[in-house]
Amino acid sequence: MIKDYWKKTHEIYSKKDWINNTTIFAQFAAGHFPKQGKLLDLGAGQGQDSRYFAKLGYDVTSTDISDAALKxxxxxxxxxxIKFMEVDIANKLPFEDNCFDIVYSHLALHYFTDEKTREVFQEIFRVLKPQGILASLFNTTEDAETTDPSYTLIEKDYYKSPEGLLKRYF
Structure with missing residues (x-):
């Protein structure tokens, strides 16, 4: 179900003007990164930020759950x-310990229960080198969806959309 959702979503996104533009978050985050290193982009979608980081000289591994997005x-x-890999963030990451200088994620780490979120972050810190940098953008509890009556509260700050997508707000 989740892969079908993202396949349809990326078909829609691919027709949007903004999809090939580097995000403001990536531009901001890059200013806080070392000048070079291995960068893991988790939930990279159609890769606009992965491409940006590669052009800046980073050794980029771009991951997403959606094979359509990766294509x-x-x-x-x-x-x-850029190295591309189909990766489900909810599972053990297929990388060695301490192998990335930077782990970057733009709105991809908030689809999990509280327990699973903790596991995801343990995995991120396992693959991140000591003194490495984690840069991630999240939805917040101030986002409009949290008051939308069509969204169902599953657990504190964790909702189900009318389309069935589960999303956490921080």
Whole structure:
């Protein structure tokens, strides 16, 4: 179900003007990163931020649960040396311990229960080098969805959308 949701979502996103633009968050975060290193982009979607980081000289591994998103991302990344992997963040990350200088995630770490969220962060810190940087953008409890009556509260700050998508707000 989740893969079908993201396949449909990325089909819609691929027609939007903004989909190939680097996010403001990526531009901001890059100013706080070391000048080089290995960067893991978790939930990279169609890869606009992965491409941005690769152009800045980072060794980028771009991951997403959606093979459709990764396919679109690859089409726009010729010559950038980005490694692409289909990865479900909810599972053990398929990387060695302490192998990334930076773990970056733009709105991809908030789809889990409280317990699963804790496991996800344990995995992130396992693959992140000591003194590495985690940069992640989250939805907040101030977002409009949290008061939308069509959203169902599952647990504190964790909702189900009318389409069936589960999302946590911080």
């Amino acid at each position: 679109l991302s690859k089409e726009n990344a010729d010559g950038l040396g």
